[in-house]
Amino acid sequence: MEDFDMPPPEEMMNDEEMDFADDVAPVMKVGEEKEIGKQGLKKKLLKEGEGWDTPENGDEVEVHYTGTLLDGTKFDSSVDRGTPFKFTLGQGQVIKGWDIGIKTMKKGEKAIFTIPPGLAYGETGSPPTIPPNATLQFEVELLSWVSVKDICKDGGIFKKILVEGEKWENPKDPDEVLVKYEARLEDGTLVAKSDGVEFTVSEGHFCPALSKAVKTMKKGEKALLTVKPQYGFGEHGKPASGDEGAVPPNATLQITLELVSWKTVSYVTDDKKVVKKILKEGEGYDRPNEGAIVKLKLIGKLEDGTVFLKKGYEDGDDLFEFRTDEEQVIEGLDRAALTMKKGEVAFLTIAPEYAFGSSEAKQDLAVVPSNCTVYYEVELVSFEKEKESWDMNTQEKIEAAAKKKEEGNALFKAGKYARASKRYEKVLEMDSMNVKALYRRAQAYINLADLELAEFDIKKALEIDPDNREVKLEYKMLKEKMREYNKKDAQFYGKMFSKMLDSNKSGSKDSEPMSVDSKA
Template structure:
């Protein structure tokens, strides 16, 4: 649609602005002269709602239309053919607060026919345009199904991820103005789970903290299967308008990338460094069951709990979560039954931890140590090895005692399994593979579905070239826990070793044939 033009307005001419630096936009002769620079680096995009002041004249003529004279700005959607093509292309280059002169050739204006009586055929137009503001509009689905208009810019650059927990305020209305759903006090939900309709989650994922937006949802067919009811007399093709504000969100990290260990950040930590395997971590945490009962509590502000990361001193899932934290960070960690300690809770339960990483110390890599540091590190490792060896002997204290009650037997059984698994890990490091496989077999006799025992026994079999036994254990472990990364890596190593052995056998067979020939 062409720009509508009211009665002629005789005022200043384009010659006032002669001598200004002129640049060319595109390849069709559109030219620009900046009178006043903008206040930002941003420019509007196709679909945005822009508000401008303008004056226009035929080149070498007088201005015949001006919004400044009328006292009202002019608004339109950029790139939607609501104005002449030259003005669309020109305003797309402008920043907020910028004022510029644009020379628009006939091919980008009214062409060979003009727009009589004000614009003769083949006229070049001159626009004096000031960019006042614009509302960003995005087509989130690419088909007009969900249009988003930014009403107020948010803070920073970050936007929520799929698993994050968001707090929003919103108001949703049907075409006839009926309030469909609203929450002025705010509602909290996980973006993966959604709320009200898929369009809401899709839009919130593009928003920044504090941002306000207006959504136009094409039809109620996109509402989804929520609890909200739609009156029978409202057509399913009705449009929905949602005003939404992203108040805040809490980042949720999928620690194991299989949704079995989820960390929700309550307070962001400092710096960028995180603990790694072998780090000495100082933490405060407590664990509770789904019914709210606390089953474990470690550390305090006066005396944080210290442990070595990835040395099987705490719940494996919690350990992995802490290794994603920064100093001073507070978080809640939700752990599925796959990562629960043996005998602690039932197999179908979930553990909930609240944890704060007070501080941590990373062990210096050996290649950065001086001679004295290497000797001290060797002494520490020797003492750690002695402690592990003694832990392996600890199982004898709970082997056979007929005076144990049922609860004590259950606890003793869990301790015995843990001791045997720790001892097996020690034997693997010492290269005593037969002893390691024997200890794992003891665990599996009591708990045939124990993934750690299957994994460590397969490691022992692999080192002694008992490839068939190793494959059987790995396959069983993968059947129980198909997403276990360590078991998958072990399976890959097994396959590599099997291929190497087949090449070795093929070579021997080839040599035998050559000698026989």
């Protein structure tokens, strides 16, 4: 391939030419010939390939080929040599016609490409075998390819998959990954190695490339990373320490990385104060709903390891049981249970606001101090979901609606407006025309300062019962509140705008002498 593999620099493929090939993997039948793109490249299919996948720029492809002139003169053949040819696609290592055409091939496919001079060796040719302005024909068989991805899209980390992983999920920033890795300099010098290290993706380990790479990997995947200095140790390098060797300044690293497994970590609450780490995946997709009865194995601990609660782990010990969304347990545990599947084992970190707050709490085995973060290891053994409205008959809906309305009223009186609004929502699922529930939910929204949702409910209630005195009075009060809020907003933004004007005036005064001087 000496005469063929490197085109002259001016013949290298520009970005626009590379991009247009992405749209042209034509659907073809054996024996059919089609033009690829608009520069005269033709492809004739000789043998269909496997599956649907095709290689991309950056992939390392392996092919067999035979190249001839239009008169049938053979000038090169990997088949005759008995050695397949390997190159990196889309990097200008071969003529343009190859970079474009092979991107349209599937594994095992065989085709003839007719390549015009502009996509081959142009006016100069490649003496002595290829004359000037020669149109070439190549019979190419795509044997295989190895995926190589520019994972940061800036040339900083190239990832070559050595062993495919399982399923489709990738770790996220909060997750804890277990990896094996080996890092070497370009000359092969070993600088670091681990047969198993666990770290949080967002916090990283060894060098920035590891956390960037694992977010693109599947469980069990093994890859070779080519890491440029910006994702390694930069212009300063790294001195030797412990078992790790020194990394020189501006060094490129070769890192073999295997993603053994990971534990999924998620935030149960939006403020990230209840964190769940899955230790064992549960079954299926179903989870408890609000009002479900859940049965758990449960160990509660303080930060120093003191166990304050343990249920369901000893022979004859009852499981820990409660009904969700009924304030029977601390809020963090209640909300976390709603995210779990049957059989799931999880580790919970619960901040004081979602635990026992600012007062001491006597538990089964120890006292939980005030303002204390607590930790639970939880296994969801089973759960019985509360019956959903669509599974109820008419009588059941009437009874359930009445019960939810009573619960909502009790929560409203207790000042628990968010939970009250949820109860009224359940009523409305069963009876969307219930004016009382709409009115009550609007009141809950007003107390939560969500005036737009409150207005929506009030308007709907008035559509159903235009003469309802209570609802009309509430709407009048709501409109007054909305005027007050709008007035406060206007005053706030007015003051802000005024300060901006004052600042601009001050700035312009300071600049006036300079303007005068410049004229002088």
